Amino acid sequence: MITARGLVQTFHTGRGKQAKEVQAVRGVDIDVAEGEVVGFLGPNGAGKTTTLRMLTTLLKPTAGTATVAGYDVATQSVQVRRSIGYCSQVGSTFSGAFAGDEVVDHGMLYGMSRRDAVAHGQELFERLQLDGLWRRMPKNMSGGQKRRLDIAMALIHSPSLVFLDEPTTGLDPQARINLWRHIDDLRAKQGATVFLTTHYLDEADALADRIVIIDRGEIVASDTADNLKAAVAGDLVDLEVTDGSQVATARDKLATISGSVEVEGTHVRGRVARAGKAVPGLLRDLESSGISLESIEVARPTLDDVFLTLTGRSLRDAEAATEDPAQHRSEGGAA
C-alpha cells in the first residue's frame, strides 16, 4: 500500500549569514502492506509529520520516490489524494460551521453527490458516536468529539488507506482510549490500511501491528512491538542477592544470558531476550552455585526502552530536545 525509497526532505531556513539547510528526513524507506496498521513513532521533530506530508502529496520530496495506493506521489498526486484519507493533527473543520455541512462538502470535493455524502456522513456520525451532532459547530464540541469528526472527514469517501497524524494529541485519557477503539474499527469494519504517527508509546503499542521508529530523520527500527522489545531491548531481569559477597558470582551467572549487566548494591540487573525461557535455567544455575536470592523481578521492556537502546536517549528526553522544521513551516506547532 505504501512503498517509499530514500525519501529526503530538506528545508532552507534563515537568510543571509544565518541561512542554513536542515535535512528533516534523511533517506527514509517504508513499506506498508494492505490491511496493516502501522505506527510511526518518534519524538517531536523526528521527521514524522514531514514524512507523512510527503506521502500525502502535501510536500514534494527533495529526493527519493514513494508510491501510495499504487500511485507515485510526485507524478500521480491526484490519484494518490483520491485513494487516501488524511486526518491532520491540527484538525480539518472550521469551528464556526456545522459539522454535517463540513463532512458533506468535503465528500463532494472527492466527487461524491450531495445525497451520497449526506448518507455516508450520517452513517459515519453514527459509527463514530457523533449522533445528534450533525448541526453542531466544532467550537461547541469536546476535544474527543472534534477528533472523531476529523476522522469522519477523513473517511467520508471510503478511502482504502488512512493517514492519522497524532490522532489523540491533547485528549484526556478516557477520550484517547475511546478514540483508539474507533481507530481499531477502521480495519475491522472498513478493511482500511492505517498509517498513524504518534509520540505516545502506549498508543503505538496498543494500536499498531507494526511500529516504525524514526529519529532525527532516519528510520532506526521497523518490526512488531513484541519483536522490537525482544530483539532490541530484551526483558529486564533484576536479581536481589541475599548475601552481598555473592553479588560478583550472580553477575557472572546473569552475564551468561545477558549482554549488559549492571550492579547496584545487592541488585544485579541485565537485559535478557525472551526472559520467560531463559530465567528458569538461570535460577537453576544460581541455586546450584549456592546463591540465595532475596527476590527476582522480570519486567517486560517498553518501547521507550527500545528507543533508548536504539538511539542512546529516552523518547521522552528526545521530545524535549528536538524540533521539526517542517512543522514550524507548515503549522507553527508541535510535530
Add this chain to the structure above:
Amino acid sequence: MRLFLRESFIVFNRQLRMNLRNPAWVIIGMLQPVLYLLLFGPLLAPVIKQLGGNKYTWFVPGMLVQLGIFGAFFAGFSLIGEWREGVIEAERVTPAHRSALLFGRLYRDLLQLFVQALILVVLGLVLGMDASFGGIVVGVVLTLMLGGACAAASLAFALTVKSEDVMAPVINLVMMPVLLLSGILLPMSFGARWLQRLSDFMPIKHVVNAVRSAFFGQFDASMLWGVGWTVLLFGLAVWWGTQVFKKENA
C-alpha cells in the same frame, strides 16, 4: 473545466454559507456603502459643484472602487483563520483542483461586492444620480474585476504570510497611498501639480477615472487606460493567487 467549476462552486457554497451564518458582517457590509453615500455625499457637494455635473454621478463611482478595494483586501483574514484550523490542508489533500479552492473564495468575494455595488447604485439613483444603464454596467464590471484582483492578491498574500499581524500593517501601508492618490474621495485636480503627476503612477486612479467616465457616458482614452489597468491587475493577481494555492506546502 466542468469538474473545476463544480469544485469551485462547492467551495463557494461553503464560504457563502459561513458568511450568511454571521449576519452581523453581512449587515455591516451592506451598511458601509449606504453610510458613505448618505453621510459623505452631502459633505462633498460643495466641492463637486466647482467641477460641475451631478455630485452623485461623480461620487458613486469613487465609492464603488473604494468598496472593491477595501472589502476585498480583507478577504485574506478569514483564510488565515481557516488555515489555522486545518481547513486549507484538508481541502488540499482532496483531489479537487487547487485553483478551485481559490476561485470558490473569489466567487464569494465577488458576489458580496456585487450586492454592495447594487445597493450603492440603486441608492445613488434614488438620491438623483444621473447615469446610463450601459455606463453603470461597465462601471460595475470594472469594479468587480478590480475587487477580484484585490481579493485574489489578499488571499495569496494571506496564504504566503499566514499571519494577521503581518497582513494588517501591509494592507494599511498599501491602502494609504491608494486612497490618497487615486482620487476616490476628492478629485486629484484639486491637488498640487507634483501630486497630480505622482498620482499618474497610481493604477487605481486610472480605474477610478474609467468607472467615472463610464457613469458620465464618456467612453474616451481614460476609459482605455482604466480598462487596461483593471485587466492587467486582475490577470496578475489571479495568476499570483493560483500559483500560491498550487504551491507545494502552501
